[in-house]
Amino acid sequence: MRSDLNQSNSSKKFGKVAVLLGGKSGEREVSLKSGAAVLAALKREGVDAHAFDPAEQPLHELEGFDRAFNALHGRYGEDGTIQGALELMGIPYTGSGVMASSVGMDKWRTKLLWRVLNIKTPDFEMVNAQSDFASIEQKLGLPLFVKPANEGSSIGITKVKQRGGLEGAWILAAKADPLVIAEKFVGGGEYTVGILEDKKSGLRALPIIRIVPKNEFYDYEAKYLRNDTEYLCPCGLSAEKELQIQQEALQAFRAVGCRGWGRVDFLMDEAGNHYFLEVNTSPGMTDHSLVPMAAKAAGISFDALVIKILDFTLGNQDLESKNVG
Ligand SMILES: Nc1ncnc2c1ncn2[C@@H]1O[C@H](COP(=O)(O)OP(=O)(O)O)[C@@H](O)[C@H]1O
Ligand SMILES: [Mg+2]
Structure with missing residues (x-):
């Protein structure tokens, strides 16, 4: 435990802090764990920190917070959207800004x-319904990786090992995001x-x-x-x-x-x-x-x-x- 002096210093320095956690992405469960660990650490350090789950609370309830620690992962949490909302509300937040989060x-x-x-990044091709699947397999070689462009935690990702496997992998990835890429295996x-x-x-x-x-x-x-x-x-x-x-x-x-x-x-x-x-x-x-x-x-x-x-x-x-x- 920190001394009372440190605790009050931390509260003064950071004010009332919202730990954003949960959210409605495919990585909700992971984010709940990240957020809980962050919240516990902030409390140990004497910060006036509170959990805030944007999937369960309206965002306007963030008014009155001095800062936000963003422990959300994936869509609506890591992609610039919550960052934009925080910008508009004038609440400083951890991590990257709107554009970088989005890109x-x-x-x-x-x-x-x-x-x-x-x-350097592994060679890649975008895959969609019009793609010539066989020629992408040929070009990138096998095995190759197929993944939704906007997802995380390996959700929707397939390692394609056999010829003819790209199409099925694309269908699976496209369930997570219409933008799908195939990538050379490294x-x-x-x-x-x-x-x-x-x-x-x-x-x-x-x-x-x-x-x-x-x-x-x-x-x-x-x-x-x-x-x-x-x-x-x-x-x-x-x-x-x-x-x-x-x-x-x-x-x-x-x-x-x-x-x-x-x-x-x-x-x-x-x-x-x-x-x-x-x-x-x-x-x-x-x-x-x-x-x-x-x-x-x-x-x-x-x-x-x-x-x-x-x-x-x-x-x-x-x-x-x-x-x-
Ligand atoms: N081109 C690749 N070659 C080899 N392994 C890959 C490749 N792309 C992805 N992987 C494997 O899949 C995992 C998840 O892929 P990644 O692109 O990091 O997506 P995510 O955002 O879901 O973590 C990687 O950690 C790695 O193990
Ligand atoms: Mg990864």
Whole structure:
């Protein structure tokens, strides 16, 4: 427990804080867990924090809050919509602003942006009802990954291993989002870079974590239900390579206009080339989630991490435009 003095300092500094959690995306359950962990940490730190579930309460009830800690994941929480509402209400919030949240949620547009900036990302094709499925399979090779552009937690994702499998995978992905992409398989290892922004020192990449799922890929089960997924930190890359990729991850994060904190995921091929997969603007925040794990490796406790994220809150979008390149 913190001293009473600290508790009242924290309440004074941050005021009344809403922890946004739950929501109505496919990642509701995960967000309830993230939000509960954040809320508990803020309370331990003496912050006047309260849970707020936008799926259960009208948004106007946020009036009177001084700040929002966004622990929502997925649609309506990570995609710029809640950020827009908070902007209009004049409530500063954690993480990225409207535009970056919106672009970051859309894997197709994120990859288009990275491609023009020469930030390496696996080859991809958009898939729709008019697609020539056989020629996409041919072009990207097998296996390949099919995924909804606007979803998370591996929902609607299929690893297509056999010819003729793309169409069924597209139908499944399109149930989550009409915008579907097929992506070239990259099979030499999966990693993530946590990112934290500090008002004084700017963006900082946390130690890289290697993820070793025990099933076919890092699917919903491996993420949340199984306890045999391995997380390696240190990640096993040379110090030089790790530093280089951390710098590139910051570039990939900035390219999308992201602020505050987040995660950039990448894959390694068998030859040791890395490819950025996606950016997460509101990553998991349970005490066994990836950003908290990376923060711990950098000597930042879960509670300290939560306070750092809250400390860097955006109140206006013009900050976004200052974060180019
Ligand atoms: N191109 C790919 N090559 C290899 N594995 C992939 C590829 N795309 C996705 N995966 C696997 O699927 C998981 C989820 O994909 P991702 O694009 O990160 O979507 P989500 O937003 O649902 O996390 C990844 O963590 C990885 O295990
Ligand atoms: Mg992912």
